[in-house]
Amino acid sequence: MTALSGCTKLLEESNSQPDRTRNPNETYTTAQKTTTFSHKGTRTPFPGVESIYAGGPGGTLVITYFDYSHDASLRWWREEYPELRDLIEDGKLRLTLMMFPKPVDRWSVMLPAALFQVRAETDREAAWAFHESLVSAEEYSLDLIERTAADAGADPESVTAAARQRRRRNQMFADKAMGEDSGVELLPAMRWGFESIGGTSAADVRSFIKEQNS
Structure with a gap:
């Protein structure tokens, strides 16, 4: 229900931000110790951070x-x-990050946690720059x-600590729950709220933006 209400808010208010404090699965936020990508047990999950997106709010x-x-x-x-940068710079596209860890390997969960920590300590633009550096890296x-x-x-130490521990992972699995509710199976996936935009290529995104602005 909480994932649904967060997504509804995206549809109702174009300038609103997704509810990123959802906790749909208690297995990722309990106090029990874990040996998965962490040296210490987690006490309390960190609160969610604000949306990470590129482009104007309009x-x-x-x-x-x-x-x-x-x-x-x-x-x-x-x-x-890269083929969509002009739409972002012109304020026509607001591209918003949502995590959907398969997971493929440990970086599937460590990097989103690091990103959320950067967002908590800095601002949206800095977090987006951090994200761009990650996706352009040859290896992690x-x-x-x-x-x-x-x-x-x-702070490099706090960001690497967040990557190693579980305390920011509730947010990424909340993102994934919303994606699953909107029918996401294959990655990458593009959604407008719960609705598919009809494809994933830059051409598909451009076509969708043109349709929305017509």
Whole structure:
């Protein structure tokens, strides 16, 4: 119900932001210790951070579901996304990040947690720059997280700690729950609220934006 209400808000108010404090699955936010990508047990999940998007608040909101370790997702960011920069710069497209960890490997959950920590410590633009650095990297490492976090103006130690621990992971699985509710199965996936925009290529996004603005 909470994921549904968050998505409804996206549809009702073009300038609103998704509710990113949802916690649909208690297994990711309990206090029990874990050996999965963490050295210490988690006490309390961190609260959700505000939306991470590129473009003006008045642009057509398109949600992008992806996994940082998913090959097709990375190809989209490297090949299709650059073709949409003009729409973003012109304020016609508001491209919003939503996580959908398969997971493929440990980076599928570590990198979103790091991104959310950067967003918590900085601002939307810095978080987007951090994201762009990740999707353009040839390989992932904790050193990469530290360097890019510092470049974004965040504390490298707290960002790498967030990546290792579970305390920011409730948000990524809330994102995934919303995606599953909207029928996301294959990645990457583009949604306008719960509705598919009809494709994932830059041409598909352009066609959708043109239709919305006609």
